[in-house]
Amino acid sequence: MKNMIFYFSGTGNSLHAARKIGKSLTACSIQSMTSIVSPQLQGHYESIGFIYPTYFQGVPIAVETFIQKLDFSSVECDYFYGLTTYGALQGNALPQLDRLLRGKGEKLHYGGAIKMYSNYVVMYELSKKVGQKTEKAEQAIDRVIVDLTEKKVRAARRPVPFLDYYYRWRVEQAKTLDQHYQVSDDCISCNLCQKVCPVNNIEMVEGQPTFLNHCEQCVACVQYCPKKAINFKSKTQQRRRYNHPEISSKTLIRHNRKIADTYR
Numbered sequence: 001m002k003n004m005i006f007y008f009s010g011t012g013n014s015l016h017a018a019r020k021i022g023k024s025l026t027a028c029s030i031q032s033m034t035s036i037v038s039p040q041l042q043g044h045y046e047s048i049g050f051i052y053p054t055y056f057q058g059v060p061i062a063v064e065t066f067i068q069k070l071d072f073s074s075v076e077c078d079y080f081y082g083l084t085t086y087g088a089l090q091g092n093a094l095p096q097l098d099r100l101l102r103g104k105g106e107k108l109h110y111g112g113a114i115k116m117y118s119n120y121v122v123m124y125e126l127s128k129k130v131g132q133k134t135e136k137a138e139q140a141i142d143r144v145i146v147d148l149t150e151k152k153v154r155a156a157r158r159p160v161p162f163l164d165y166y167y168r169w170r171v172e173q174a175k176t177l178d179q180h181y182q183v184s185d186d187c188i189s190c191n192l193c194q195k196v197c198p199v200n201n202i203e204m205v206e207g208q209p210t211f212l213n214h215c216e217q218c219v220a221c222v223q224y225c226p227k228k229a230i231n232f233k234s235k236t237q238q239r240r241r242y243n244h245p246e247i248s249s250k251t252l253i254r255h256n257r258k259i260a261d262t263y264r
Contacts, residue, residue: 002045003028008052008063010198010218012247013085013116015255017141018051021083022261024145032256033066034198041072047079047148050097053218054084054113056170057091057163059100060216062199067100079151081110083144085137087118092167095159110147111156114140119242121219122177122232126240134245178211180233181221187229193221195253224249 003025009015009032022028025047031039033052041048052063080101084093094111101108116137119126127133147154178201189207199216202209209221209230222230223241231237243249255261 002026002043003047003049004039004041004045005030005049005051006033006039006066007031007050008033008060008066008198009247009252009256010053010196010216010220011119011223011242012244012252013119013137014051014053015247015252016244017083017085017114017116017137017144018049019255019261020141021049021051021145021148024149030255030261031258032198034062034200034256035258038069041070042074043076045075045077047081047151048075048077049081049083049148051083051085052093054086054090054093055217056167056174057089057093058167058171059084059093059096060218061171061175062216064096064100067097067104070104072104072106077106079109080106081112081148082108082156083112083114085114085116087116087120092159092163094156096164096167098156099159108156110152110154112144112147112154114144116140117242117244119219119223120217121222121236121239121241122217124239126242128240130242130245174217175215176213177217177232178213178215181209181211182231182233183208184227184229184231186227188227190226192224192226192249193230196220196224196249196256198256220252224252 007018018030022030082097090113098108117133194202
């Protein structure tokens with residue numbers, strides 16, 4: 001029986017979790033929620049999962065948009081689960097997913113949260129403890145795999161109403177925060193920022209990245225730039241950079257652009 005995982009990832013944490021979990025399940029396909037190809041869901045699924053980071057105490061807008069467009073009319077699924085990767089707080093990321101699925105006539109059977117390396121470099125200097133935090137995240141993913149294999153049921157906690165208001169305000173604000181990105185003379189016009197952006201928010205104009213004001217603030221462009229040429233205001237120039245140790249820019253681009261990867 002087949003399994004499906006949909007993921008959203010900017011700097012690799014959620015993609016890594018999706019790959020690892022996908023390899024633990026039978027006949028499991030994983031697909032980016034920002035793929036240009038809409039998924040064709042048909043038939044009987046043992047499980048369908050959604051893996052994504054917590055942004056501003058909720059789900060990325062791209063995740064919300066994707067789920068709203070999903071068509072479950074030709075689908076039978078025994079088990080829906082959601083996993084949010086987070087650095088400090090998971091907020092309403094899981095209750096929001098449950099609400100989105102219920103709006104499509106389904107429900108969340110299992111909601112889990114995986115604490116991973118916190119990487120929003122726009123707000124703070126990044127930790128030096130990449131190895132230690134990555135190891136703990138691996139252990140958390142392993143525990144989730146056991147839960148999913150056993151089809152455990154874990155309801156999403158009740159949403160915090162205040163956080164929903166905060167979330168809506170912040171995600172609307174986030175779309176145009178890219179106006180504060182600065183591109184230095186260190187830019188080598190490699191085009192990598194455009195390729196790693198999961199929501200096509202970057203266009204190259206005369207060899208320089210131009211931001212299109214529908215940003216998710218995943219900061220993939222900042223983190224993966226080989227010359228640290230993209231920065232937020234004057235805040236990030238001297239701060240560390242991060243992407244998941246097992247998710248190179250090539251890996252991220254390949255997975256985000258494919259229709260799906262299937263593990264047998």
